[in-house]
Amino acid sequence: MTDTAATSGAAAGDDTAAGAHRAQARDILSGYAGHKGALLMALLDVQYQLNYIPETTVDDAAEILGYSQPEVWGVLSFYSDFSVGQGHDHFIDVCIDAPCHVTGARAIERAVRDAVTAGGKTDVAVRAISCPRLCNQAPVVAYDQEWRGQLTPRRAAELARNLGGDTA
Amino acid sequence: MPSDIYASLRQEAERAWTEWDDPSAARISVGISAAALTVGAGRTLDAIRATVAELGIEANILEVGDIGFSWADPVVHIARPGMPRVTYGNVSADAAPQLARDVLIDGNLRPDLALGVQGDAPIPDTEIPLLKDQSWMRDQLRLVMADFGHIEPGNVLHYAARGGLASLDRALHGMSPQEVIDQVRTSGLRGRGGALFPAGVKWGFMGPPSGGDRYLAINGEEGDPGAFTDAAIVENDPHRLLEGVLIAAYAMGCTKTYIHIRAEYRLPLLRLRRALHELEERGLVGRNIMGTEFSHEIEIEATGHAYICGEETALMESVEGKRGAPRPRPPFPAAYGIFGRPTTINNVKTISYVPTVLAMGGEEFAKIGAESASGTAMLSLSGHINKPGIAEIPVGINLAGVIENVAGGIRGGKQAKALQCGGPLGGIMSADEMDMPAEFQAMTAKGSPLGSGGILALDEDTCIVDLVKNISEFIDAESCGKCFPCRKGATHISRLLATIVEGFGQTGDLNKLQSIGQSMVAGSLCGLGQLAPGVLNNAVRYFESEFAEHIDDKRCRAGVCAGLTADAPQPAVEAAIA
Numbered sequence: 001m002t003d004t005a006a007t008s009g010a011a012a013g014d015d016t017a018a019g020a021h022r023a024q025a026r027d028i029l030s031g032y033a034g035h036k037g038a039l040l041m042a043l044l045d046v047q048y049q050l051n052y053i054p055e056t057t058v059d060d061a062a063e064i065l066g067y068s069q070p071e072v073w074g075v076l077s078f079y080s081d082f083s084v085g086q087g088h089d090h091f092i093d094v095c096i097d098a099p100c101h102v103t104g105a106r107a108i109e110r111a112v113r114d115a116v117t118a119g120g121k122t123d124v125a126v127r128a129i130s131c132p133r134l135c136n137q138a139p140v141v142a143y144d145q146e147w148r149g150q151l152t153p154r155r156a157a158e159l160a161r162n163l164g165g166d167t168a
Numbered sequence: 169m170p171s172d173i174y175a176s177l178r179q180e181a182e183r184a185w186t187e188w189d190d191p192s193a194a195r196i197s198v199g200i201s202a203a204a205l206t207v208g209a210g211r212t213l214d215a216i217r218a219t220v221a222e223l224g225i226e227a228n229i230l231e232v233g234d235i236g237f238s239w240a241d242p243v244v245h246i247a248r249p250g251m252p253r254v255t256y257g258n259v260s261a262d263a264a265p266q267l268a269r270d271v272l273i274d275g276n277l278r279p280d281l282a283l284g285v286q287g288d289a290p291i292p293d294t295e296i297p298l299l300k301d302q303s304w305m306r307d308q309l310r311l312v313m314a315d316f317g318h319i320e321p322g323n324v325l326h327y328a329a330r331g332g333l334a335s336l337d338r339a340l341h342g343m344s345p346q347e348v349i350d351q352v353r354t355s356g357l358r359g360r361g362g363a364l365f366p367a368g369v370k371w372g373f374m375g376p377p378s379g380g381d382r383y384l385a386i387n388g389e390e391g392d393p394g395a396f397t398d399a400a401i402v403e404n405d406p407h408r409l410l411e412g413v414l415i416a417a418y419a420m421g422c423t424k425t426y427i428h429i430r431a432e433y434r435l436p437l438l439r440l441r442r443a444l445h446e447l448e449e450r451g452l453v454g455r456n457i458m459g460t461e462f463s464h465e466i467e468i469e470a471t472g473h474a475y476i477c478g479e480e481t482a483l484m485e486s487v488e489g490k491r492g493a494p495r496p497r498p499p500f501p502a503a504y505g506i507f508g509r510p511t512t513i514n515n516v517k518t519i520s521y522v523p524t525v526l527a528m529g530g531e532e533f534a535k536i537g538a539e540s541a542s543g544t545a546m547l548s549l550s551g552h553i554n555k556p557g558i559a560e561i562p563v564g565i566n567l568a569g570v571i572e573n574v575a576g577g578i579r580g581g582k583q584a585k586a587l588q589c590g591g592p593l594g595g596i597m598s599a600d601e602m603d604m605p606a607e608f609q610a611m612t613a614k615g616s617p618l619g620s621g622g623i624l625a626l627d628e629d630t631c632i633v634d635l636v637k638n639i640s641e642f643i644d645a646e647s648c649g650k651c652f653p654c655r656k657g658a659t660h661i662s663r664l665l666a667t668i669v670e671g672f673g674q675t676g677d678l679n680k681l682q683s684i685g686q687s688m689v690a691g692s693l694c695g696l697g698q699l700a701p702g703v704l705n706n707a708v709r710y711f712e713s714e715f716a717e718h719i720d721d722k723r724c725r726a727g728v729c730a731g732l733t734a735d736a737p738q739p740a741v742e743a744a745i746a
């Protein structure tokens with residue numbers, strides 16, 4: 001994976017979306033250069049600004065922050081905040097842990113996936129994720145990190161169809 | 169005797185408080201929390217601001233924390249000039265303008281949306297009951313939650329106006345570190361992170377300072393799905409945690425505190441940072457605090473989402489910037505902790521009780537709650553109940569009563585089937601056992617330890633096997649992989665349960681599950697592997713016949729497991745789609 005990442009275009013001079021994301025990630029990482037033990041914080045910053053971790057970030061973080069690639073992978077694979085891979089314009093996160101599970105998360109996840117598939121949206125990624133501590137409003141779904149609570153499958157599907165448009 | 173520094177802070181605070189809570193003005197406050205925002209509280213606040221501006225109403229408007237009534241979010245509190253505040257529930261952005269107009273212009277208190285009148289004095293000529301008399305509040309005792317929903321989170325003046333920082337002042341100016349430890353010991357305060365270790369005893373392990381750094385680490389990981397009170401404290405009253413930190417650090421002679429909290433809790437982090445910044449600006453954190461010899465530094469560690477980092481030795485690894493894999497013990501943290509220095513680790517809730525312990529005195533605090541665990545239990549209520557939310561009860565009141573009143577009973581008029589408590593490493597009990605004290609040890613004996621206070625209530629239509637499978641998948645995903653029996657065992661258990669719910673279970677699977685669980689308990693380094701089979705074992709203890717139906721009859725009585733035949737023609741999950 002890192003092989004292709006290393007050759008998939010340098011940050012500068014690549015005007016694709018991936019190139020732009022890579023440049024942005026490198027910018028964020030550079031802000032942490034020289035700080036001891038900043039690997040986790042720097043990667044979290046990339047994750048929460050871009051909503052994912054570009055594959056190129058493994059090499060970039062290693063280079064900019066002075067770690068080995070396995071060390072970067074070690075952190076990326078350990079914390080479940082990270083979603084390494086392809087960028088999408090939008091992310092829909094469905095919580096699937098027990099309190100959401102028993103209040104209908106499974107049907108919600110299915111409804112969201114169906115809505116995304118039916119709408120032919122390739123720029124939206126659906127992720128099943130672990131509890132964001134909003135169980136008092138279960139079941140919950142986030143559209144681009146903005147959480148909505150007390151959802152029904154119908155409203156979750158609407159949310160997916162309307163690109164986060166408000167349904168509450 | 170309050171010190172001069174504190175007295176002048178208090179004066180400033182009271183001025184700031186009356187500026188907001190001016191009895192001669194109209195006052196509107198809106199509860200904003202990460203949870204309330206998911207159902208539109210932010211838009212409600214905007215709508216209220218717009219309406220007040222549009223109608224030219226003279227009113228003070230404030231963003232406050234979350235009063236804990238998640239089931240009624242968005243929650244708005246409104247006081248007419250000269251009158252007590254009334255708390256309103258389910259105030260959507262659409263409903264808010266009319267509500268503000270009705271209450272503040274027409275003098276119609278809108279009993280239809282009112283949850284209750286705050287304080288002790290009823291409003292004459294209305295039918296709106298006092299909030300404290302409502303069924304869901306009657307049994308609560310709010311020590312840590314006292315100011316939730318009343319103050320602006322992170323505003324040190326609001327905190328101090330309501331009595332905050334008085335305990336810190338008393339400790340620094342009137343008590344020796346040993347006296348503080350003695351008070352905490354006398355109070356019987358036990359750790360709320362799950363293991364219930366007496367806090368005063370743990371602090372005593374540190375011994376007198378011998379020069380050099382020693383640390384306090386605050387465990388705000390709160391990894392259990394279904395537990396959200398630590399985040400709630402940080403979000404709704406961050407100064408309470410910080411005051412507790414300073415008192416604890418003074419008692420143990422700690423030079424620095426690391427507060428470990430997940431980066432994903434954005435609003436709690438924002439408010440905690442603001443709160444810390446305010447204390448630093450006022451010289452209440454840093455060098456020579458409140459004019460004394462005591463100096464202390466606090467660092468907020470925003471970390472990643474990894475359940476195992478809640479385990480104390482893993483937390484120390486993560487504070488050091490490494491992967492959070494547990495360390496063997498001994499050496500114990502008090503001897504060899506963060507960066508090899510003496511360290512004490514406490515949960516957010518534990519430390520947040522400390523200002524109250526000093527304010528009341530250890531002996532008085534010890535009278536609250538149960539003999540085995542003094543004080544209150546903060547509850548995270550979720551699942552099939554009418555009133556999910558955050559609550560605080562004296563330890564030891566009747567558990568069935570908690571579910572019926574505080575949690576509002578099972579929704580949809582259904583019967584309770586089980587309570588899953590203490591998170592994925594906790595356990596589960598049949599609802600038939602609920603007529604018992606909500607007390608840590610008693611619930612552990614029933615197989616559903618209260619742990620960090622998460623109660624997931626399950627109704628009669630829940631498939632227990634499916635739930636246990638969900639929890640086992642969580643454990644499998646969160647095992648750090650360091651010990652073979654935990655890593656492999658967790659995977660085996662969740663795979664085997666998946667086979668069973670898909671209809672391919674075989675006779676003997678239950679024994680297999682339990683023996684894998686036994687080897688996890690025997691061969692695991694930390695509590696994750698050791699406690700992992702708790703939910704499974706107790707589910708089998710109370711609901712063995714349901715496992716047998718899945719395995720032998722290929723039948724799921726709840727109609728949840730898709731591959732099996734159902735008793736009811738209409739699966740519960742499908743019904744929810746309609």
Ligand SMILES: Cc1cc2nc3c(=O)[nH]c(=O)nc-3n(C[C@H](O)[C@H](O)[C@H](O)COP(=O)(O)O)c2cc1C
Pocket residue numbers: 358359360361362363364365370387388389390391392475476477478479480481513514515516518519694695696
């Ligand atoms: C797997 C595992 C996860 C834990 N997670 C947490 C947690 O999220 N929060 C917490 O306060 N304690 C957690 N604990 C307990 C801590 O190890 C430790 O006992 C606690 O933070 C001590 O604080 P207290 O004495 O104030 O309760 C966990 C323990 C284990 C074994």
Ligand code: SF4
Pocket residue numbers: 476493494646647648649650651652654655692693694695696697698
């Ligand atoms: S018991 Fe499990 S979680 Fe704990 S150290 Fe071992 S492998 Fe890691």
Ligand code: FES
Pocket residue numbers: 095096097098099100101131132133134135136138139140393394
């Ligand atoms: S389980 Fe979904 S928010 Fe906690």
